[in-house]
Amino acid sequence: MNRPNNAKFVVIEGLEGAGKSSAIALVRDFIEKHTAQAPVCTREPGGTPLAEKMRDLVKIADDTDPLCDESECLLIYAARAQLVANVIKPALNQGQWVLGDRHNLSSLAYQGGGRGLMSLVEAVSDATLKGFKPDLTIYLDIEPGLGLQRAADRGALDRIEQQALSFFERARTTYLALAESDDTIAVIDASQSMADVHKDIISLLQAQRW
Template sequence: MTFEGGEGAGKSTQIRRLAEALRKRGANVVVTREPGGTETAERIRDFLLSGKAIGLGVEGESILFAAARADHVDRVIRPALERGEWVLSDRFFDSTRAYQGSDGVDEKLLAALEHLAVGAVRPNLTIILDLPVEIGLGRATRRRGEGDVADRFERETLDRHEKRRQAFLEIARRDPGRCVVIDASRPEDDVAADIWKAVEVRLLPTAETV
């Protein structure tokens, strides 16, 4: 199961809350993130979010995201699924589609990288937390705290953030069987309640653990 959305959408908070709810039901849950989740992928994350990869161009960044994702899938996600555990990931391939795709990277290149990185590993459910970009960026600023520097993506223009928001919504429109869009501008408890409803309806009846 994956969580997607723009900056400041509350993915980390809602993943934590869902993990707690599932564990109370006796589930074994792995919480992870992208880029990251392994030592190698975390190093790639630091490189990307610092902005040092900008000189490689958006295609080069896409390749680095795919490399991090491949390691993440091989070392964390696939083994957990084979053990029958739930995997909750803060971002997955939809973020590459929305971010690098809206920045002009060719869809065929992204599809090829996605295939190489994840193979048959696909989320059963993707929660897309949607909110106006101004609200999300404001939250991200408060989350960082005074004096902390915005990362490579947070620093970009409102127009680029809005393109990514619309890209996520388009992903959900194209794949309604997998994606659920939830209004993340509301109070945290209301968002968590809607996420739990989506999990109950789509996953718990069939005892799926992805």
């Protein structure tokens, strides 16, 4: 895709409790200073009126009609397709930077690794994204037990956050394996103090050839 003004798509990834919210705020400020323009900020699943409805279906548990793993995967990709088509690509085509709270790497890790649906994830990803991917993904790596404790300290956990520890361990293993094989994915140690995490993120951003 030929983008004006060298617009970039940057994504923050990580398990629950990794500190994505504070990292997103930090990266948003960096991009604004770097480009003199606030980035378009997105979240997944969600980010458009229709995609937000799909997010509710994924996040809210209904014991009378439990969401099966395959439906979860397909709903997330339906929401992502809406977001990419109606927000992310139009913004990039207009020369605006986009900062995402999660993107396709989450599905590869959570539904592919965590749920054991990698074949389905890869097939749906290929069909919906057609090779579209972020220019840079910052993966905040944290041991799942520590991350879940941090998440619990914030308040009630949603349906995804209530999964077994082994689910998040499989997701983390997948995140790290994918990062190892893709030079557009940078790993940051999120078990450090927030100040050290932020220092590492800024160093990473300053090293990019933008």
